Amino acid sequence: MLNILVCVKQIPDVDLVKMDPETGNLVRAGVPTLTNPLDLNALEAAVRVKERFGGKITLITMGPPAAEETLRECLAVGGDEAVLITGRPFGGADTLSTSYTIVKAAEALGAFDLIFAGKETLDGATGQMASQLAERFDASQISCCFTIEDIADGKIRATRTLETGRETVEATLPCLITVEKDNFYGRLPNLKAYLEAKTAPITTFTENNLPGLDMQKIGVPGSGTIVPKIYPPELPEPGQMIRTGSVKTDVNRLVELLAEREAI
């Protein structure tokens, strides 16, 4: 039986995050959250592997207590267990310290054959977490996986998307996989699973009950990168706006201008 880990993240709806013009800080208060969309594609891939090859799916996330919502959403789609890592000292972590923390928690749970993660998150968007998790799990890695062909004898055969085509690869287990969403659109939970997930138990790790945790490697102290400054993008001066009163005359003027510049 395959022991499968799926890494998920609750993120703020980036479309609704605003910057406070006075302080220059991001205003996240009151902003709705969602499960990072690409994580749901990773979960879908994991569920298909479980259906075909058998296995157990453990979901893991790090975040504020409210990140439990994301775990319940994913449990409803197809997870057997869920783990939340939460606590103030974990806050402000970059990918270096987040990957350390997640792998520490995973080690406390056992050994995993397959680890699935989203290709990137919509909020941080570094796209680095998967590689750094793979390194810390001492796992092989198949990024941009398109199809999973076979899993047998401690190996996985899969296809992945490269810049110029599709490659078939064979990798040893444990293996970390990120998927192309085009082939792994997430399913919707059925009502029964949805209701069960609402009250399912969730294992919680904090800085106080994670075995062997090095406090210097988590949160801000463990981070390699910081964001000392954010600012609004400098915008160029607006272009020439065509406002002649109607669509017809606007377009007519545009065609004239484009013709003058020999662009059409």
Place this chain on the structure above:
Amino acid sequence: MKKSDYKNMWVYIEHDGVTAEPVGLELCCELRRLCDTTGDKLYAVIIGDLPAAEQEKIIDCGIDGIIAVHGTGYDFLNTDAYANAFTVLSRKYNPSAIFVGGTIFGRDFAPRFAVQLDTGCTSDAMQLEYDPETGDIQFIEPAVGGKIMAVITVPVMRPQIGTIRPGTFKYAPTGKKPDLERIEEEINFDPAAIRVRPLGFEPDDNDPELDIANADCVVCVGNGLKDVEHLERYRTLAKLLGGKIGCTRPLYDRGILPYKLQIGQSGVMVKTKLYLSFGVSGAVNHTAGVDADVFVAVDKNPEAQIFNYCDYGIVGDMDEVCDELIAQLRARQA
């Protein structure tokens, strides 16, 4: 070791044994500029054999030296041997910064050796600056969906590692340096320990409609598009203009158009004579991927950021403007 003891900057040159990926050359050109302000030397790191003519192109970008790595484990690109090579090299020479092109391979292996070296790694910077007070590189990039620009630094650890997307910086070689240093290194990685092996490769069909990077005209459709039924008119317009259709990220996310048509920093960078955007808000991540002689923007929101990037803007319903433009272009061509 203090961070000021770490000196010089490296660029990894990804290649297939025949040609170097353009992003390596672009990075050498940009880092030449940065090293001229920091006083660091700039080295290109080449792993495996690369023809002399290709190496000349890299030298022409004004690098100070080449670190040429040979040994076992480099017959095909793989994260295990390549990440190991950088970890070994970095521990020996202690560079201040290592830059890797943000190809699929580069994005796979650079974050791994960052973990091995226990240091900070950034991705997708669009601008690189140097802060002489701290001695840190400022990796500047759009964040939170392009609404803000974020300055990212690696304040304590070294080396500073960055992956940079292809096409972010211009290939503008400043010419060969008179005395080029050449360092030869042998680093062997047991081929049996490589955990991912290629079994086969099938190149993509060369569908010309999906090759938009150098199209003369691009009609870009953004998230303002109501649904897929409304898309056909934009294809018609593109055809009338002898151009191709492209999109922004939300349209790919909505499953309406394929990834190869996604224009912007995380998709295709386009260089075109005429660019028409419909229903595109103008996030920095998107506009960074557009290099157009003439830029036309159509959107219903008069405050849309896209109007800051255009030459000509029309505020209105995207479908109506498109239909009218088709009608007038047809009348003109008749």
